[in-house]
Amino acid sequence: MRWPDRETCAGWEQGVPLGQAQALISYWRDRYDWRRCEDWLNGCSPHRTVIEGLGVHFLHVRSPHSNALPLLITHGWPGSVLEFRKIMAPLTEPEKYGGRAEDAFHVIAPSLPGYGFSDKPTAPGWSIDRIAAAWANLMGRLGYDRWVAQGGDWGAAVTTALAALAPPGLVAAHMNIVSARPRQLPEHPTDEERQALEAAQRYQRFEIGYALEQATRPQTLGYGLADSPVGQAMWIYEKFQAWTDCNDDPTSILTFDEILDDVSVYWFTNSAASSARLYWESFFRQGRVTIDLPMGFTQFPRELFRAPRHWAAETFRNIVHWHEADRGGHFAALEQPDLLVREVRDCFRRFR
Numbered sequence: 001m002r003w004p005d006r007e008t009c010a011g012w013e014q015g016v017p018l019g020q021a022q023a024l025i026s027y028w029r030d031r032y033d034w035r036r037c038e039d040w041l042n043g044c045s046p047h048r049t050v051i052e053g054l055g056v057h058f059l060h061v062r063s064p065h066s067n068a069l070p071l072l073i074t075h076g077w078p079g080s081v082l083e084f085r086k087i088m089a090p091l092t093e094p095e096k097y098g099g100r101a102e103d104a105f106h107v108i109a110p111s112l113p114g115y116g117f118s119d120k121p122t123a124p125g126w127s128i129d130r131i132a133a134a135w136a137n138l139m140g141r142l143g144y145d146r147w148v149a150q151g152g153d154w155g156a157a158v159t160t161a162l163a164a165l166a167p168p169g170l171v172a173a174h175m176n177i178v179s180a181r182p183r184q185l186p187e188h189p190t191d192e193e194r195q196a197l198e199a200a201q202r203y204q205r206f207e208i209g210y211a212l213e214q215a216t217r218p219q220t221l222g223y224g225l226a227d228s229p230v231g232q233a234m235w236i237y238e239k240f241q242a243w244t245d246c247n248d249d250p251t252s253i254l255t256f257d258e259i260l261d262d263v264s265v266y267w268f269t270n271s272a273a274s275s276a277r278l279y280w281e282s283f284f285r286q287g288r289v290t291i292d293l294p295m296g297f298t299q300f301p302r303e304l305f306r307a308p309r310h311w312a313a314e315t316f317r318n319i320v321h322w323h324e325a326d327r328g329g330h331f332a333a334l335e336q337p338d339l340l341v342r343e344v345r346d347c348f349r350r351f352r
Helices: 018-030 035-043 088-092 130-143 154-165 193-207 209-216 218-227 229-242 256-270 272-282 309-315 337-349
Strands: 046-051 054-061 070-074 105-110 149-150 168-174 296-297 319-324
Touching: 018 209, 018 256, 018 337, 035 256, 035 296, 046 130, 046 272, 054 088, 070 154, 070 337, 088 337, 105 130, 105 296, 130 154, 130 168, 130 272, 149 154, 149 337, 154 168, 168 319, 168 337, 193 209, 209 218, 218 229, 218 272, 229 256, 309 319, 319 337
Parallel strands: 070 105, 070 149, 149 168, 168 296, 296 319
Antiparallel strands: 046 054, 054 105
């Protein structure tokens, strides 16, 4: 392959530094073992079903405890169901991981349309709202008449849409991102409000480029990423650096294997363009709703968006759980699995 020239500044300010890029790709080429990841996926009871003409892949890990609460958990971009590898066992068999048997969940983790091992939509229309309706359909097919939902990133958007839809059986939801904004910006913001506004400004200034490209020209972007494994890897690797609580070193919180497992799913399934189209479908089309379903939230300090509770309460009128974590970022299930598991248990304990 042909490498670009070296960056002209220190660190990650211009993107993935050449040295870090070469190290990751060298590991992927010479030492990475996909079969290890494949074995984990195959051990999580993978299934496929067809909903509205689209093949949907999902993991369905049932707890050995018959009274476990069904939990629908949705990933985002640039994630996949692999984000949940560290939390799947603690959720389904809590007594083995410092919890109680009565905290057990049956876990259902679908791959978003156009992502991973789900089919790629061949026509427009697979918006966040349609995905939420499909997930409600899936839970009904599985025979669950009382269940809860969780998500971050696009998974949080799907979970919000589910909460607004309020399908029969959904009793509560939890999200690990709070992107709510007030209907009217405060003229004299408090310190908490000012920090939230500054975080939004940082996103607009330094982080939104990927989203605008995927929301406006996913097909054009797809040619480069579908043709180059290195390009695909760096498009994702950068986000594991920028969005994690890693002190600018993603390998301090994630291993090369964990990063490359996720990259490999995108590369092997050729889903760069199809995953980006979710932005085209929904990034500029998310309206404000009012939700009465019981909701829980956990905010992580290095998350892209943060919001004061009273901002969230303008949309979510029945907040039953709220926690400000002291560590962690956008990929909470990978970065701080023990903390996220505890939050999910605490949030949903009252609904058992």
